[in-house]
Amino acid sequence: MLSRGGLYSLMSSFLVVLLAMCVTGMLEQSGVLISLVEPLVKRTHGSTFRITLATMVIPLITNMIGSSMLLTSIVAGSLMKNVFKNNNLAPENLSRNIEDAGTMGAPVIPWNSNTIFCSQMLAVSPYAYFPYVFLAF
Structure with missing residues (x-):
């Protein structure tokens, strides 16, 4: 575990999560986060469907900006946890929305780290493997 890079190879993921x-x-x-989420939450008017939709838009935007799925999970969860709590929605649904x-959604953003990894392993452009990412769609 120590001699073959087990812990050392995880350092980059750990640093992304820590940062x-x-x-x-x-x-x-x-x-700052409250001021970013407040206009979005006001538009939901307490509707479960709209809160779910907003919760699914935030990770996509965060994926586009941060290009990291780990960053997306932490930021989206922090942004929406109080919204779910205030509207008596189960935190399991928040987790599910962030996951979905x-x-x-990360593999369909061409500059995301997941897309770059997949395209490099398959030796194709990111757009060439999009038809095979049917689970994301």
Whole structure:
């Protein structure tokens, strides 16, 4: 585990998660995240469908900006956890929405790290393998 790079190979993923948690914590404590989510939440008017839709849009946007599925999960969860709590929605649904849009949506964004990895392993362009990412669609 130590001699073949087991822990060392996980360091980049660990650093992404750690930095995402630090940035999200700073933005949350400074009130920036609340000001970003508040206009979106006001448009939902407490509708479960609209909250779900908003929760699925945020990870897609975060994936487009951050190009990392790990960052998406942390930021989207931090942004929407209070919205789900205030509207008496189960936190399991928040997790499911982030998974559906963030994790499954990552391979269809051409500059995302997941797409780059898949296209390089298959030795094709990102657009050439899109028809085979039917689970994301």
